[in-house]
Amino acid sequence: MSSGRHALCRRYFGKSMGALTSRSLDEASKFGKTSQLLLDREVKKGRRAMVDEGKLHQFLGQMLGDLGGAASISMVRIGDSLGLYRALHSKGSLTCKELSQETGVHERYLREWLSHQAASNYLSYEPATQKFTLPPEQAMVFAIEDSPVYMMGAFDLMTWMTESKDQVQAVFPTGGGVPWSDHTSCFFCAVARFFRPGYQNNLMSSWLPALDGVVDKLQRGAKVADVGCGHGWSTVLMAKAFPQSQFIGYDFHPNSIEHAAAHAREHGVAANTRFEVATAKGYPGKDFDLVAFFDCLHDMGDPAGAAAHVLQSLKPDGSWMIVEPMAGDKLEDNLNPVGRIYYAGSTMGCVPTSLSQEVGAALGAQAGEAKLREVITAGGFRNVRRAAETPFNMILEARP
Numbered sequence: 001m002s003s004g005r006h007a008l009c010r011r012y013f014g015k016s017m018g019a020l021t022s023r024s025l026d027e028a029s030k031f032g033k034t035s036q037l038l039l040d041r042e043v044k045k046g047r048r049a050m051v052d053e054g055k056l057h058q059f060l061g062q063m064l065g066d067l068g069g070a071a072s073i074s075m076v077r078i079g080d081s082l083g084l085y086r087a088l089h090s091k092g093s094l095t096c097k098e099l100s101q102e103t104g105v106h107e108r109y110l111r112e113w114l115s116h117q118a119a120s121n122y123l124s125y126e127p128a129t130q131k132f133t134l135p136p137e138q139a140m141v142f143a144i145e146d147s148p149v150y151m152m153g154a155f156d157l158m159t160w161m162t163e164s165k166d167q168v169q170a171v172f173p174t175g176g177g178v179p180w181s182d183h184t185s186c187f188f189c190a191v192a193r194f195f196r197p198g199y200q201n202n203l204m205s206s207w208l209p210a211l212d213g214v215v216d217k218l219q220r221g222a223k224v225a226d227v228g229c230g231h232g233w234s235t236v237l238m239a240k241a242f243p244q245s246q247f248i249g250y251d252f253h254p255n256s257i258e259h260a261a262a263h264a265r266e267h268g269v270a271a272n273t274r275f276e277v278a279t280a281k282g283y284p285g286k287d288f289d290l291v292a293f294f295d296c297l298h299d300m301g302d303p304a305g306a307a308a309h310v311l312q313s314l315k316p317d318g319s320w321m322i323v324e325p326m327a328g329d330k331l332e333d334n335l336n337p338v339g340r341i342y343y344a345g346s347t348m349g350c351v352p353t354s355l356s357q358e359v360g361a362a363l364g365a366q367a368g369e370a371k372l373r374e375v376i377t378a379g380g381f382r383n384v385r386r387a388a389e390t391p392f393n394m395i396l397e398a399r400p
Contacts, residue, residue, distance in 0.1 A: 088134035089143035148201035153194030177356025192231035210387035218242040222289035228296030232260025239269035280306035301357025307379020320398040329368035
């Protein structure tokens with residue numbers, strides 16, 4: 001009976017479902033019968049040719065996976081907030097009771113949480129010992145903050161997107177915008193936490209060295225503007241690596257500037273950094289050796305105007321580094337898991353933010369290199385090249 005039920009689930013939900021409980025299998029059996037009845041109705045209505053049963057079942061399997069992922073957001077954030085992943089990473093395999101004693105979490109709640117994590121393949125489970133383990137690969141995602149694939153910030157962002165639904169939905173009919181400052185406070189922290197691993201693991205090792213002569217200038221002592229700096233992690237990382245240089249972080253969100261200044265103090269770089277509230281088209285200062293825009297050009301209402309302002313603020317031999325989400329120039333180039341996430345984030349944050357500002361270009365997070373080049377050259381830059389890339393970012397260098 002069990003093998004027959006598993007076969008049925010594989011038929012309706014795909015091979016990736018893995019082991020299912022008897023209750024789940026019963027539900028799948030009921031679902032299969034219901035699905036077949038609906039298809040039979042389509043036959044009677046002469047519409048059977050419109051529905052491919054195999055494709056329908058495959059899509060339903062995808063939906064079940066999507067719903068499982070959505071249901072996991074709060075579970076993962078609970079594990080992060082209560083230190084459950086960190087405890088499993090540091091202590092190794094533990095029973096529910098042992099993890100409860102280690103973390104001070106109520107055992108009954110913990111048992112349910114652990115069961116979900118095992119069903120999600122976030123933890124492994126050994127029935128003989130009843131122990132749960134955080135595998136090293138999963139630890140890189142859930143527990144090791146310096147890992148290049150640490151994704152807790154992404155789970156925080158998913159929560160923010162759900163909370164912002166009503167705000168964004170309200171402007172869909174009108175084409176209006178939602179100002180950056182109108183989002184919940186957790187949004188700004190989530191954005192900073194999301195981007196930090198990528199900056200920490202790529203900025204010094206590959207992105208800055210890919211720019212023409214920039215590292216040499218930074219080592220000797222350069223003047224740098226980090227525009228749209230947010231909570232200042234990119235500024236702090238550069239200031240720490242190049243103590244001879246001076247770094248100014250600009251952002252139009254006052255609360256983010258306060259956080260950035262605090263991070264600079266905490267990490268011992270207050271002496272060669274400062275942070276000011278200013279827009280991308282109005283930040284003060286001239287003769288910068290380097291101006292950096294990290295994941296923000298596409299959010300701006302007037303990116304071409306920002307480009308023109310960067311040009312007049314640079315030294316004649318200066319460089320503009322533009323870090324943007326990886327994207328192809330055509331929609332079909334971005335129909336993949338990374339593009340899927342970026343399009344969602346763009347719908348909920350990037351486009352509404354741009355539409356709330358003057359011009360409202362609304363490039364979106366998947367603008368692509370061709371559109372970015374168009375904006376950059378419209379600001380007066382003559383030389384633009386892709387200097388580096390990762391699966392998630394492209395790094396462009398623009399020079400006068």
